Amino acid sequence: MRKLKLCSLILFTLILACSDNNESEKQINEDFSIEIEFLTDKLEVDQPISFKLKSNKNIISYSASTNNINFVQSNQSNYGKNVNIILSFDKTGKNTIYLSAQNEKNEILKKEFEIDILKGESVKIKNLKIISFKNINQTWDSEYSNNDINRLADLKFTLEKTYIKTSLFNEVLYERSIWYKSETLINQGNLNWNLNNENLNVNPNFIMTFSLADIDDNGLVEDLLLGPPFAIEFNFKDYIQDKPNKVILKKENIDLEVEFEIEW
Structure with a gap:
């Protein structure tokens, strides 16, 4: 009987403490x-x-x-x-x-x-396709023979972009950071990434950078842009008036050609 009374007292104390905490939080929110x-x-x-x-x-x-x-x-x-x-x-x-x-x-x-x-005036990137890069369809992983498909590059691209920082000083501040890292296409895959469901929308005036790499099984990363520079800057500013649904990023000196399918 004594144990029962003790348990009841402890339970009552806990309920009272919880009630006090709830009342305290409610009081803060009201005040x-x-x-x-x-x-x-x-x-x-x-x-x-x-x-x-x-x-x-x-x-x-x-x-x-x-x-x-x-x-x-x-x-x-x-x-x-x-x-x-x-x-x-x-x-x-x-x-x-x-x-x-x-x-x-x-x-x-x-x-x-x-x-x-809202989407506003931003541009949505729906698809990215690699048309060419240095030594496409050739050997990037030299440990494999010339007839082995594993000699081809395992492709991964990265996009950086400008963004507006959170500011407590009533001024617009800009910075740049990594925006999107793609999945790796083993042995070049189909050279194509469907990005339609990735919600990649960007102000056409904002600077972006594109980089492309061969990702090896041992963790090594080989730059396919033959840098420096290891990334290419671009934006969609020049296309605002015509609003094409495809834009080509091209660097002839490294045989790079990338197609962006976009939505205005």
Whole structure:
């Protein structure tokens, strides 16, 4: 009987503690709130999205992220009840803005805002085809005989592109990073990658880079662009007026020709 009373007391204490925690969280949310007010009319791929982070309390610190991994964090200061943030997305459809704010009581509130990103004026890359590169159909893996199909290059390409960084200073900041790494086509495959479902949309004015490599089984990577340079810069800016559905990237000195199938 005594053990039963003891167990009941412990259970009651745990329930009371959980109830207190829930009430505490509810109290913070009621007393401290954040919302956003968009200053940008259209939310489109690779375009700056400007908005105000608004609170009912003075903000002393805040952060923002587009992926819930890499946050841009402000310094501690008295920012008042409104701060301006600029960020961008390169995927159409549902995307999420991750925000947090700290008030003068050192209460931290985190909140997510789901938004729809439109294609806008961006260009969608639907397909990439290698037409030629140095020693295409020839030996790149010398450990194999001239009659062995395994002598052919195992192809993998990488795209980098310009993007708009998350900014807490009401200014548009640009940077470049790896955007897409393809699957490897063993022994050249069909020299073709179907990218239609990869959601690869890019501002036609943004600089991209293309690199191509032979990926060996032992982990060695051989540059098929015979660099330096190890990547080729390009964009679709010159095609904005005519809007072709195919664009050729060509470097005659290294026998490179790449076809991009795109959608405007």
